[in-house]
Amino acid sequence: MPFQPLSASLSAADLAVIEAALETVRDKLPFLVTLTAEEQRKLAKLGDKTRAFVQKSVEFAARHPDYLPRRFDFDAMREDVDLFMALYPIWVALNDLQELVHNTYMLAGSEAYAAAREVYNSAKATNKGEIDSSLDEMGRRFRKSRKVQSEAENGTDLRP
Secondary structure, three states: OOOOOOOOOOOHHHHHHHHHHHHHHHHHOOOOOOOOHHHHHHOOOOOHHHHHHHHHHHHHHHHOHHHOOOOOOHHHHHHHHHHHHHHHHHHHHHHHHHHHHHHHHHHHHHHHHHHHHHHHHHHHHOOOOOOOHHHHHHHHHHOOOHHHHHHHHHOOOOOO
């Protein structure tokens, strides 16, 4: 289904309110961590089935503490599970919001770029020598580097 062109704006006041709201979210989640790609790769990934397994395990451990190893810290497990379960709906909502913001950002950027190309092409086509240096500056976006030009001319340009 083709998308409709955007017709929206974001006021400075609304942007400030959004930024404050995001800061509030960060403030309410002071325990958030940053993981490297390597650290993320080493962690177990939990989907719906594993999330259910974790929930059932904590319920079982609460009902049958005799089955747990002596040094097992059930309170720590319960805390981790509670946090994990509490973060899930937040993660889903933020993930959905992030996708919407990303898609809108991409569409707005694409429309802005198309309009900018139209401005540039129109200015270039009607250039009467009176256009300031900004046309030349805009044209730099489309210039190929000498290496790329040379490779293209020699047939060795391997870019897709």
